[in-house]
Amino acid sequence: MASRTYPVRYEAGVPVYRYSADPAVPPMSVVRFTVGAPPAQGNPHIHDFPVLMYVDSILPEAAGVRIGDIYVVSPGVVVDGAGVHLAGAAGILFDPAALGDDTTAPWPAWRAHPLLFPFLHGIPGGLLRLHVPPERQPLWESAIAAIEDELSGGRAGYRQAAAAHLTLLLVDVARLAVDVVGDLRRSNEAVLADVFEVIERGFGEPLSLRDVAGAVGMTPAYLTTLVRRRTGRTVQDWILERRMSEARRLLGESDLSISELSRRVGIADPAYFTRLFRREHGTAPRAWRALKTASA
Structure with missing residues (x-):
C-alpha cells in the first residue's frame, strides 16, 4: 500500500489499512502500478477507504481485461488482486474527506454522498469492474495526470483542484455503475x-x-x-x-x-x-x- 496508508489492525490475519488523517497529508494520492503487478499487489488486504483503479495498458495474457477498465474497490472487505494481470494501472486512493471539509467528511458520506455509493456495491472480492468508453478515456488519463500534478506541486489551492478532478471521475463512475448498484440504492x-x-x-x-x-x-x-x-x-x-x-x-x-x-x-x-x-x-x-x- 502507499506510504500515506498504514495498517491499524488485523482481521483473521488480514491487514486492515487506513488512510492517514494527518493534517499534513493530502486526502488523496495516486499510485502507479508497474508492469505485471496486480491491483492489490498480490496480497490479500482490507482498507477502510475507497480506491479507484484505472487500467491504461494491458498484458497479452490478461484475458478479458481492456484498456479503460475501472476497478471500484470496496472498503471493508478482503481484496486479493493476484488474479488480475495488468501492464499498467493508476490507483487513486482517497479519504472521503477529499470531497468535503473535515468537519463533516467522511461523515456522513457513506449514506448521503451519491458519488461514493458505487463503492458499497457488495460484490464478493470487493472489485466492481466497469469500462470507460473510448471517447471518455482521454478525460480519465488527463484527470489522473492533473491530480498527480496538483499533489506534487503543492501550489495554492492544490487540494481543491485535485478534489475537483477526482469529482469528475467519480461522476463518471456513478453513471457507469447506475445499473449495477440501483437495487442496493433502494434497499435498506x-x-x-x-x-x-x-x-x-x-x-x-x-x-x-x-x-x-x-x-x-x-x-x-x-x-x-x-x-x-x-x-x-x-x-x-x-x-x-x-x-x-x-x-x-x-x-x-x-x-x-x-x-x-x-x-x-x-x-x-x-x-x-x-x-x-x-x-x-x-x-x-x-x-x-x-x-x-x-x-x-
Missing part, C-alpha cells in the same frame, strides 16, 4: 439514514450499539450485519469515526483542554480518549493540534 437506505442520524444526535454522550439498535427497532446482531455489509464498518466503528472527526475539528479550531474536548465527544476518560486518538491517528491529540497549527 432508510435504515442506514436512521442509524447515522441516531449517531449524529448522540455521539457527544455515552452511546452504544444497543442504544442505536433500540432506536431503529432492530436487534444489535442484525444491525451489525446490515451496517457492515453495506458500509464495510460496524456501528461501533462509525460511532468512533464521528467522535474522532469532531475531535479533529475541535483540535484545529479551539484551544479546549484535552479533558474538555474528550467530554464533548462523548468519552468521559481523557486518558482513554488519548489512547483512542493515538491508535486512530498515530499521534497524540496535542501533537496533532501542533501539526495542524504548523501546517495552517
Whole structure:
C-alpha cells in the first residue's frame, strides 16, 4: 500500500489499512502500478477507504481485461488482486474527506454522498469492474495526470483542484455503475439514514450499539450485519469515526483542554480518549493540534 496508508489492525490475519488523517497529508494520492503487478499487489488486504483503479495498458495474457477498465474497490472487505494481470494501472486512493471539509467528511458520506455509493456495491472480492468508453478515456488519463500534478506541486489551492478532478471521475463512475448498484440504492437506505442520524444526535454522550439498535427497532446482531455489509464498518466503528472527526475539528479550531474536548465527544476518560486518538491517528491529540497549527 502507499506510504500515506498504514495498517491499524488485523482481521483473521488480514491487514486492515487506513488512510492517514494527518493534517499534513493530502486526502488523496495516486499510485502507479508497474508492469505485471496486480491491483492489490498480490496480497490479500482490507482498507477502510475507497480506491479507484484505472487500467491504461494491458498484458497479452490478461484475458478479458481492456484498456479503460475501472476497478471500484470496496472498503471493508478482503481484496486479493493476484488474479488480475495488468501492464499498467493508476490507483487513486482517497479519504472521503477529499470531497468535503473535515468537519463533516467522511461523515456522513457513506449514506448521503451519491458519488461514493458505487463503492458499497457488495460484490464478493470487493472489485466492481466497469469500462470507460473510448471517447471518455482521454478525460480519465488527463484527470489522473492533473491530480498527480496538483499533489506534487503543492501550489495554492492544490487540494481543491485535485478534489475537483477526482469529482469528475467519480461522476463518471456513478453513471457507469447506475445499473449495477440501483437495487442496493433502494434497499435498506432508510435504515442506514436512521442509524447515522441516531449517531449524529448522540455521539457527544455515552452511546452504544444497543442504544442505536433500540432506536431503529432492530436487534444489535442484525444491525451489525446490515451496517457492515453495506458500509464495510460496524456501528461501533462509525460511532468512533464521528467522535474522532469532531475531535479533529475541535483540535484545529479551539484551544479546549484535552479533558474538555474528550467530554464533548462523548468519552468521559481523557486518558482513554488519548489512547483512542493515538491508535486512530498515530499521534497524540496535542501533537496533532501542533501539526495542524504548523501546517495552517
